[in-house]
Amino acid sequence: MLETEHGVPIHREDAGWAPLIDPLRTFGHKISNFFSPTSEAASDDNxxxxxxxxxxxxxxxxxxxxxxxxxxxxxxKTMERVEKEKTYYFSERSYGRFQRSFRLPADADQDKIYASYKDGVLTIKVAKLEEKQPTARQIPIGLD
Structure with missing residues (x-):
């Protein structure tokens, strides 16, 4: 029997892979409508x-x-049209809603965030707040 998800066959009973795949299949169904894109974070002086x-x-x-x-x-990420004439043995492509969150450092300037998207890669730049240089000043002493 052929198992499908979103109309795409994902497993064949006679494929011989069942003993290896079945323990993971339950977990896979729980997150099948949600995927987490890969990311990296770095910083420089600015x-x-x-x-x-x-x-x-x-x-x-x-x-x-x-x-x-x-x-x-x-x-x-929406699913592309599935051709019904094809027999799919498995599909490792991810579709569905995604969400990632990143806690910004204390010195991140939330008013200076810029994003660009090219060739399937989203790049977000978050400017750092300028360091305030301590300034010396005289403190007057007042009478109560």
Missing amino acids: AYTIVVELPGVGEDEIDVSVDENCLMISGE
Whole structure:
């Protein structure tokens, strides 16, 4: 019997892989409508950079927002048309809603966040706040 998900066959009983795959299948179904894109974060003297891989996701399907020092990236990767004439033995492609959140460091400037998207890669730059140099000043002593 052929098992399908979203109309795409994902497993054949006679494929001989059942003993290896079945223990993981239950977990896979629980997260099948949600995937977490891979990402990396780095910084230099002036900014933090977050890069998120989103192949197959259209720019208009991505939402980037910031709230209370938390950067949120969400969207949806929609499934391409499945050809019914084909027999699929498995599909490892991920579809569905996604969401990633990143807690911004205390020195991140939430008013200077810029995002760009090219070739399935979302790049977000978060400027660092300028360090305030301590200034010396005289404190007057007043009478109560």
